[in-house]
Amino acid sequence: MEIKQKLKIRRCQMMIKRTRQTRNESPGTTEKKPRYGFIAIRPFLTIGIVGVAGWMVAITGILRLEGLGRWVTLTVAGMIGIIGTWVAVSYIPLYFLVLRPRGNENFWANQFTKHGISGKLVAIDAGCGTGQVTIEVAKALPDAHVTGIDIFKGMSGTSPGQPTRNAKIEGVSDRVTFKKGNLLDLPFPDNSVDVVTVGSVLHEIDSDENRKAALEEIKRVLKPGGYFFTVELLRDWRMILAMLVFAPVWKTGKYWKELLLNAGYSSLDVGLETRMLNMGVYCMQK
Ligand SMILES: C[S@@+](CC[C@H](N)C(=O)[O-])C[C@H]1O[C@@H](n2cnc3c(N)ncnc32)[C@H](O)[C@@H]1O
Incomplete structure (x- = not known):
């Protein structure tokens, strides 16, 4: 009996010790890894x-x-x-082939290096979802402040809670803010933003007219010479094989090029990141 009691006390002590260790390892939060995919799933x-x-x-x-x-x-x-x-x-290939690579550490850093973008900048990530792109942009531009904006409906949850937690875990929360807002009506004054990123959002806007209005709105908030990046998955036969269900949603490279060329930006640079699926990376300057 005595031995049993001693063992019980010892087990309790071990449990308390383990709990204390866990708390000390991650002060301020019990989450250690950011969650990008779970909400969208x-x-x-x-x-x-x-x-x-x-x-x-x-x-x-x-x-x-x-x-x-x-x-x-x-x-x-x-x-x-x-x-x-x-x-x-079909969410599994979507997540691993599209959502994750777009949030890849070097992806945004490479884009900004390619166009000589750095410094104390004001950046917006429109349609930020769970904040994967927003956070990578903040890491790639270590002196910038990045605002993630989303309507926060359905896929991205209903509030900026998850991306805010992710930014905290990733150690960029002092330079990242998340706000509920619409890409068609950005809460920023004219000519006030250096960089706008849009990661697979334009295809979710319901009509060509509204897509054009979104491009106009981005142009309004950008400073002259400011940059706008958009990433879209392109429809082709590999895409159709992998995820037939998304085929009607995604557009072709030709479609995006035409839409963007007619949006009145001064230049258009197209990079095709070819992994298993075709991804279009478009950079425009106001
Ligand atoms: C496919 S998710 C991409 C999320 C994020 N950019 C990423 O790369 O992980 C598209 C996001 O765009 C958002 N969205 C769609 N239409 C929007 C609009 N008009 N204004 C702001 N966000 C919008 C959705 O809520 C969703 O979170």
Whole structure:
């Protein structure tokens, strides 16, 4: 009995010690790694759950029903199962081939070096989502202040909470601010911003007219000579093979070039980052 009690006390002491160690290792926060993908995966998970439900109904139909009922249930529920699973699973290549590389450490640093951009700058990352690009821009421009702006609806969560936590974990929170706002109505005065980055956002704007309005709005806030970068995944056969579900959403390189060339910027530089999928990196100067 005594030995049992001693062992219990010893286990409690070990637990307290471990908790204290964890707190000391990460002062101010218990999170150690930033979370960029998890919020965006929510709608895909929901669709995946609907897909699994479809499979279950289809299997139940095979086991329990007979005649026409069996075939109707099998067809309808089977289709829901196949489409739901396809959409949910297609998030995996989207995340690893598109979202992660775009937030790659060297990606933004290379872009800024290429165009000689550095110094005490005012930068905006419009459509910042969970802040992956915003934070990498802040790291690549160590004297700049970067404001991440997003409508914070659906994919990116409903508030700037997650990107703000990510910036804290990544050690750039003193130079990064997140605000709820719309790319079509940026909360900045005319000619006040040095750099605007937009990471896979323009395709989410619902019409060509609104995309043109977004490009106009970015031009309004940029200082003369200021830079605007946008990154879009381009539709081609590899893209179609990898993620058929996104094919109608993504546009071709020709589409973006035309839209951007007509937006009235003084120059357009196109870089094609070819990994498994084609990614268009466009840099424009006001
Ligand atoms: C595909 S996510 C990309 C997020 C982030 N740029 C990244 O690279 O991880 C597109 C983001 O654009 C945001 N968005 C869409 N339309 C917007 C608008 N009109 N104004 C601001 N943000 C917008 C969405 O809320 C979403 O977070």
